[in-house]
Structures are given as structure tokens and as C-alpha cells.
Amino acid sequence: MKAKCIMIQGTASSAGKSLIAAGMCRIFRQDGYKVAPFKSQNMALNSFITKDGKEMGRAQVVQAEAAGIEPSVEMNPILLKPTTDKKTQVVINGEVYGNMSAAEYHEFKPQLKELVRNAYDRLSEKNDIIVIEGAGSPAEINLRENDLVNMGMAEIADAPVIIVGDIDKGGVFASLVGTMMLLTENEKARVKGVIINKFRGDIKVLEPGIMMLEDIIKVPVLGVIPYTKLNIEDEDSLAERFIQNRAEKSAEIDIAIIKLPHISNFTDFNALENIKGVSVRYVEHASNIGNPDMVILPGSKNTIEDLLFIRKSGFEKEIHRLYRSGTVIYGICGGYQMLGTEIEDPYHVESNMEKVKGLGLLNMKTTFQKKKVTTRVKASITDNEGILEGLKGMMVEGYEIHMGTTEYFENCASYLTIYSILGQNQEKVDGVRNGDVLGTYIHGIFDNMDFTIGLVNNLRKRKGLKEVDGAVKSFKEFKEEQYDKLADLLRNNLDMDKIYSILNGV
Missing domain, CATH: 3.40.50.300 (P-loop containing nucleotide triphosphate hydrolases)
Structure with a gap:
């Protein structure tokens, strides 16, 4: 029935x-x-990976x-992810079908x-x-x-x-x-x-x-x-979120997220917004970045174009200034890839460029592949130094959505090791650091409140502030x-x- x-x-x-x-x-x-x-x-850049590794809209x-x-892809069989002003990645039943223009997709719809x-x-x-x-x-x-x-x-x-x-x-x-x-x-x-x-x-x-x-x-x-x-989380409120999240004068910890032209999965940062004393703001212009306690480079649907935006807009210069001053720099997915020395696109997955120079803060190189990685993961924090003090052994969960594979070289210290992919044991490095520069492919890492509270408290300790109470509700309970x-x-x-x-x- x-x-x-x-x-x-x-x-x-x-x-x-x-x-x-x-x-x-x-x-x-x-x-x-x-x-x-x-x-x-x-149509959204905010997507999610189901337990069986399929991609769907977060709404x-x-x-x-x-x-x-x-959640299952039956609830959202078609997902359109704009890659440029004229092209959209078409995801059907949770898997990438191809890139199409608006006219091409309109012709395709009857099928x-x-x-x-x-x-x-x-x-x-x-x-x-x-x-x-x-x-x-x-x-x-x-x-x-x-x-x-x-x-x-x-x-x-x-x-x-x-x-x-x-x-x-x-x-x-x-x-x-x-x-x-x-x-x-x-x-x-x-x-x-x-x-x-x-x-x-x-x-x-x-x-x-x-x-x-x-x-x-x-x-x-x-x-x-x-x-x-x-x-x-509300896809329709994206513009309101960017406007409303201004720095609060009373906030003791200031977190600045670079508002990339093709920003994706902005819901990665909802949990941070719910921690007392933390201000999360989306920064559109390099001149407004100021001196935050942490800078986040978020995910991107067009990493190469957004990396060029960072370079041309003056954000690269500001990120390097903040790095030299000891500010924590954290990259998620596309933002993680940008922190490396180089991004290669031999199959022209995102652009007509063969390669582009990265920000050079992590000694690693990313090469885009034809097949997208879409998986749920569980991982362990394996480092205990600096901004990660006291966090070693913590377990985190999340999901990955990316087109690239990343090679790591000297001075890249692993701090995050995946031990389970879609329920199967499979150890691999999924996060590296260079001092206070860190990155990971894991979307939703900040939804793990023990990890996030620990990270925020380490930021607070650096400023001589009292730690916030660790006995908080899980983000799931809050939702x-x-x-x-x-x-x-x-x-x-x-x-x-x-x-x-x-x-x-x-």
C-alpha cells in the first residue's frame, strides 16, 4: 500500500x-x-554521504x-551541484552522472x-x-x-x-x-x-x-x-547565515571562515556556532579578516577557481601573515587541498589548467581523479601536541566527498588516522599538520563535540582564558x-x- x-x-x-x-x-x-x-x-553545494556511500542533498x-x-538517496534522487556559472555536476541516485550546462540538462530532464x-x-x-x-x-x-x-x-x-x-x-x-x-x-x-x-x-x-x-x-x-x-540546517538560509554571523564583541574566541565563491558544506561549522564564547564569521574580503584565533578554509565545489580567488583577492597574503603570527589555520576538504604545495588536474575535472600552485603551508600534493570519493568514515586523533593537546585517542566520525588523492612528504605530521570506511577496517592517513596548520578530508569533524570543545579550549588556554565546560550535549541531542x-x-x-x-x- x-x-x-x-x-x-x-x-x-x-x-x-x-x-x-x-x-x-x-x-x-x-x-x-x-x-x-x-x-x-x-540544487545545492551542501551535500551528505549516506551509510552506503551515496551523495544526497543535506536538506x-x-x-x-x-x-x-x-537518510537514503531515494529521498533525493537528483542532486545538482553547480561547478561554475555555466556548468553543473549532475548526481543521479547518489553517483556522479556528469557535468552539464543548463540547456543540456533541460534536454536531459525527460529521461x-x-x-x-x-x-x-x-x-x-x-x-x-x-x-x-x-x-x-x-x-x-x-x-x-x-x-x-x-x-x-x-x-x-x-x-x-x-x-x-x-x-x-x-x-x-x-x-x-x-x-x-x-x-x-x-x-x-x-x-x-x-x-x-x-x-x-x-x-x-x-x-x-x-x-x-x-x-x-x-x-x-x-x-x-x-x-x-x-x-x-536550512539550505534556503545560506545567505542569511553569511550576513548574520558577524564577529560578536563579547566573544572570546574569534573564528574566521573564508567565504569562497564556490563554498560547499557550510554546515560543517554549525557545531562551532553553538559553543559559548565562540564567534564564527564568514569573511568575504581580505581586508576584513583581522586577527582571528583560527582561520578555516572550507570545502569547495571548484577548488582550483577558489584557490585562484584566494590568491587574487589578497587572502593568500593575509593567511600567510596569520600563519607567521601563530594563528591556527584549518582546512576542510577543498580547503585542505589548497594548503598543499600544488594541485594537479590532469583529466580537467575542474578546469582547463593542468596544475596550480597551492598555498604551500602543508608539504603535500593533490591530484584530481576522474572518480569521486564518497564515503562515511571513523577516525582517531593520533597527535597530542600544540592545538591538539589532550585530544590524542579521541574518536571522530564524518564523511568524505572529494575528487582528489593526496601525497604527503617530509614535515607533514599525521594527526588523524581513519580506521573504518563504510564499516570496514582500513587504516589510512586522513589529516596532517605542520605546527598550527592542519587539514582533513572529513566533513562533519566539528560535529564531534568532545573534539571540538577540546580544540576550542586549547585556543582559550593560549589566551589565558578559563576552559568552557566539557559536559555539553552531543550535537545530535541539540538538533x-x-x-x-x-x-x-x-x-x-x-x-x-x-x-x-x-x-x-x-
Whole structure:
């Protein structure tokens, strides 16, 4: 028997679809249903590796966590990862299919309809409820033909639709009315209600507008969700995250992350943001880097282009200045590769350049390969010196997504050894250091709170500051609390009886 389903679409990107879908997953789970998320096509540089080594968008990972189930690529069968302004890496069922331009992908989409249908059907057979998320807006009339992610997906799943509008940006009534006007009659019939999201102020002032809106669009407003700060990974909030994470004057530890043009997996740093006394800021201009306690070079979807950006923008000079002053420099994945002496691209995986000089802070060389490494790992800290004092023997978990293999030479001290890859014992070096310059391929390393608190406390000791309490919740426990808060927020502000009626086809 197939699952019941409900679809969350939006008037635009960042309307709040991802979080509302996550909240619905949590509510249905709390109410005793077996629920799973689904998004046929996700465009994001923020990805995740499943237990079987497949790659998928993190938005559906968050929703799966909210639903209390293990993420699988059935929840996100198509992932698009922009590599340049004109090319995108297409990941199908968790594996790289190839790079395409927008025009090439548009021509390719009709071949994907059955793939999407099959993934959805497999998921539907195993669950009671599927919460489907759209992408962007269903009113992009130039993309209606061969649509697989908005009304095209609603048709595949025969799903009722709820449309979300963001009032915080202004124009929510116009955007909801305009969206409905641009839908076909069959598409309008699928829309069973709308939600107004991110409201600030007195609801009574809004009520006359709600009545007029319902009269125009002929479907009910199912609720008004107040603007609320929740610490949940949200692909749509990427721009807000970069704006909001400014240095706090009261923060005792300042961590600066280089905002690369092709930054990926920014969720690697969520755990750092939740440690008392730590300020995490994304730096766009070299002149603003200042004198942080730690600089992080994050992951990148185009490591070579982002390395050239670092060189041309003045960041390279600033990174070397901070290195000489004793600042901790930490590279993750692409940022790790940049710290080496050279990056080679013999197969032109990322660019037309055969090789490019690295930042030269780690004596290692990376060569890009044709096949992408996608795996979950467990590793052990094997060093006990400097910024790693007291951390030897700690276990960390995470995942790898990269195209390169790295060779290590003299003066590269191993500090991180993998002992398990996808459940199989296999020891290998996965992190090296040169004094206070460290790097690793492991995404999610900072989610391991014992390691992260230890690292932060070593930064604090260098400044003569008292250590923060090590008895903190695991990051997983913290996220569980946030999902429950999200569910409470939706229950308190949405007509859940009406939503259940929509789900049941009433």
C-alpha cells in the first residue's frame, strides 16, 4: 500500500519550504506515523554521504533526521551541484552522472521522469506519509515543460499542495496571488492552502489582508508562522547565515571562515556556532579578516577557481601573515587541498589548467581523479601536541566527498588516522599538520563535540582564558531539541486538523 503524501511548495527560494517540510516530518513522527521526506531534484553545494556511500542533498538529511529515520538517496534522487556559472555536476541516485550546462540538462530532464517516479514509489511503499518539498517556485512558467520538482512532481505523486510565502521580505500577498494566477487550472486544483511564513508583529493587523487574500485565491490560509530563530540546517538560509554571523564583541574566541565563491558544506561549522564564547564569521574580503584565533578554509565545489580567488583577492597574503603570527589555520576538504604545495588536474575535472600552485603551508600534493570519493568514515586523533593537546585517542566520525588523492612528504605530521570506511577496517592517513596548520578530508569533524570543545579550549588556554565546560550535549541531542521546537512552532500556528484533512483527501 502506498503512502499518503503532502507537498510543500513556495513562492520563491528561501520562503521556508525546507524547514516547514522538516517540521511536518517531525509532527507526523510524533503522532505515530512512519514518515519520510522527498525532493526529486535539489540544487545545492551542501551535500551528505549516506551509510552506503551515496551523495544526497543535506536538506533531505535534515528532514530525515526530523522524521527519525536514516537518510537514503531515494529521498533525493537528483542532486545538482553547480561547478561554475555555466556548468553543473549532475548526481543521479547518489553517483556522479556528469557535468552539464543548463540547456543540456533541460534536454536531459525527460529521461529522468521514470527515475524520479521509481524512487518515489520505493519510498512510498515503506512509509505511511511522504512529505514532498518543491524547489524555487511553481510559477516559473519557462520551466513548466518537463518539470520534475514542483507541479510536475505533484502530478507524479498525485499530491495535494500547500504553498508557502515569506512575509519578511515584503509583498507576500502579491507573491501568493501571482503564483496562483500563473498556475494552470489543473495545478490550481492541487493547491489546498497557503502558509504565511516569517511574520513579525501583531497578527490582528494582518487579519484583514488574510481575508482579502482568501477571497482572491479561493483557498484558505492555513496559518501564519512567526519569525523565529531555530538552529536547524536550512539550505534556503545560506545567505542569511553569511550576513548574520558577524564577529560578536563579547566573544572570546574569534573564528574566521573564508567565504569562497564556490563554498560547499557550510554546515560543517554549525557545531562551532553553538559553543559559548565562540564567534564564527564568514569573511568575504581580505581586508576584513583581522586577527582571528583560527582561520578555516572550507570545502569547495571548484577548488582550483577558489584557490585562484584566494590568491587574487589578497587572502593568500593575509593567511600567510596569520600563519607567521601563530594563528591556527584549518582546512576542510577543498580547503585542505589548497594548503598543499600544488594541485594537479590532469583529466580537467575542474578546469582547463593542468596544475596550480597551492598555498604551500602543508608539504603535500593533490591530484584530481576522474572518480569521486564518497564515503562515511571513523577516525582517531593520533597527535597530542600544540592545538591538539589532550585530544590524542579521541574518536571522530564524518564523511568524505572529494575528487582528489593526496601525497604527503617530509614535515607533514599525521594527526588523524581513519580506521573504518563504510564499516570496514582500513587504516589510512586522513589529516596532517605542520605546527598550527592542519587539514582533513572529513566533513562533519566539528560535529564531534568532545573534539571540538577540546580544540576550542586549547585556543582559550593560549589566551589565558578559563576552559568552557566539557559536559555539553552531543550535537545530535541539540538538533533533536531543535526539531521538537520546530514541531511545536508549527503546531501552535498552523491548522493541523485542516492539514490532516488535506492529507486524507477530505
